[in-house]
Amino acid sequence: MKKGAKRMEIISQRQLILIGTSFVLNATLLGPLVQVIQKGGTDAWMSVPIAGLPALVSVWMLAATARRFPDRDLFQALAERRPVAGRIVGLAFIAYFFFLLCRDFRMLVLFINITLLEFTPLFVVAVLILVCTVYMARGGVEVTARVTEMWTFLFAASVLFIPLLLAGDLRIHHLFPMLYDGFMPVLHGSWYLFPFVGEIVVLPFIAGFPTFGFKSGTRGLLLGIACVFVLLACSLLVLGANVASRFNFPAYEVVRLIQLTDFLDRLELPLVAIWMPTMIAKMAFGLILAGRGLSRMFPALSERELIMPFGSLAVVFSFVLFRDLTEMLVVNRLLPFVGLVFQIGLPLVMLLALRPGRQA
Amino acid sequence: MKNDLWSGLAVFALVFALQLSLQRNERPATKWLGGGLVALSAALWAFFSVVTPSIRPVGTFVTWLEHLLPIP
Numbered sequence: 001m002k003k004g005a006k007r008m009e010i011i012s013q014r015q016l017i018l019i020g021t022s023f024v025l026n027a028t029l030l031g032p033l034v035q036v037i038q039k040g041g042t043d044a045w046m047s048v049p050i051a052g053l054p055a056l057v058s059v060w061m062l063a064a065t066a067r068r069f070p071d072r073d074l075f076q077a078l079a080e081r082r083p084v085a086g087r088i089v090g091l092a093f094i095a096y097f098f099f100l101l102c103r104d105f106r107m108l109v110l111f112i113n114i115t116l117l118e119f120t121p122l123f124v125v126a127v128l129i130l131v132c133t134v135y136m137a138r139g140g141v142e143v144t145a146r147v148t149e150m151w152t153f154l155f156a157a158s159v160l161f162i163p164l165l166l167a168g169d170l171r172i173h174h175l176f177p178m179l180y181d182g183f184m185p186v187l188h189g190s191w192y193l194f195p196f197v198g199e200i201v202v203l204p205f206i207a208g209f210p211t212f213g214f215k216s217g218t219r220g221l222l223l224g225i226a227c228v229f230v231l232l233a234c235s236l237l238v239l240g241a242n243v244a245s246r247f248n249f250p251a252y253e254v255v256r257l258i259q260l261t262d263f264l265d266r267l268e269l270p271l272v273a274i275w276m277p278t279m280i281a282k283m284a285f286g287l288i289l290a291g292r293g294l295s296r297m298f299p300a301l302s303e304r305e306l307i308m309p310f311g312s313l314a315v316v317f318s319f320v321l322f323r324d325l326t327e328m329l330v331v332n333r334l335l336p337f338v339g340l341v342f343q344i345g346l347p348l349v350m351l352l353a354l355r356p357g358r359q360a
Numbered sequence: 361m362k363n364d365l366w367s368g369l370a371v372f373a374l375v376f377a378l379q380l381s382l383q384r385n386e387r388p389a390t391k392w393l394g395g396g397l398v399a400l401s402a403a404l405w406a407f408f409s410v411v412t413p414s415i416r417p418v419g420t421f422v423t424w425l426e427h428l429l430p431i432p
Contacts, residue, residue: 123364300389309397312375316401321418
């Protein structure tokens with residue numbers, strides 16, 4: 001290889017599946033669960049598979065588009081096929097991913113502030129997370145994918161194991177009466193959940209066909225949905241809809257109830273320690289995508305060297321856009337509309353417009 | 361945010377210095393864009409810390425949107 005030549009970063013299908021799982025699972029845990037339980041009540045668990053259906057359609061549309069451009073990510077495909085319109089759509093996706101990054105950043109800072117470090121200034125927490133995220137993102141896609149592969153696997157395995165640890169506290173009567181208010185509350189809960197589950201649209205921008213395909217996208221989506229389902233169902237079965245809807249982070253509260261033995265009565269701490277790297281890796285992908293997207297749209301720009309500036313901008317926007325937890329919940333009401341555009345609308349446009357042989 | 365004005369500006373100054381020192385000269389466009397983004401971060405941080413610490417852009421936008429669209 002020539003000195004200075006760019007080496008193409010390669011990630012495996014298993015890594016991509018776990019990246020998809022990480023995107024579906026991580027934001028959902030801190031974001032909309034409480035609103036889904038508030039709307040869906042005892043039937044909130046039904047909202048999870050329904051919220052997965054639009055995401056499945058998105059994955060299918062994106063996989064069909066990516067198949068036409070082997071070994072290229074969607075940023076490259078957009079810039080090559082439609083130099084003007086493609087770049088506009090690409091920039092819109094960069095803005096969307098950056099918005100998600102700011103939201104995740106703020107959500108993580110808030111979570112740490114509320115549950116772990118109550119007296120540490122928010123800005124100190126934010127800077128510490130920024131340093132970790134930028135350092136990981138500067139390592140590139142391969143390094144971040146390896147981190148995700150290791151920690152998301154551990155986290156997903158731990159989550160799927162939680163019902164066994166809580167077996168003694170599960171109360172099946174918390175799920176009854178079923179569909180007492182009809183099916184509308186369930187759909188209302190799905191409406192809040194689907195933009196979070198639909199974040200799996202990020203995959204074709206990280207890796208092109210054949211690493212990303214319908215099969216790998218669906219596997220990542222299903223594993224993520226299964227984990228969300230387990231945590232939501234456990235929250236309902238252990239706490240009941242009335243109590244769970246009053247917590248900021250019901251999944252965290254339910255994990256806090258696990259007491260294995262006398263010496264391991266705070267299992268939530270090791271679980272948070274496993275979850276935290278997956279969340280930081282997810283944010284690192286957000287930074288990578290912002291830098292990579294711009295460098296694909298405008299080849300004069302360097303992907304790696306834009307990561308730190310985007311990181312500092314993300315910190316500022318996370319504090320400016322989301323002042324507190326209440327504002328995060330307000331934003332969750334807006335996100336379904338944003339999701340409709342970026343998870344259904346634009347993938348459909350790309351499927352129709354990026355046809356083989358119709359060069360602009 | 362108001363209490364963190366100077367610590368924030370110090371962090372962004374450090375990021376700016378790091379960005380310039382790590383920057384290779386082969387891509388001048390990145391230098392300008394990267395430095396500009398960090399400068400924008402510092403300016404926004406100072407603006408929202410001092411001038412309008414209580415502004416809620418997203419909350420205001422959603423409230424405005426509620427008058428136009430039936431948000432469930």
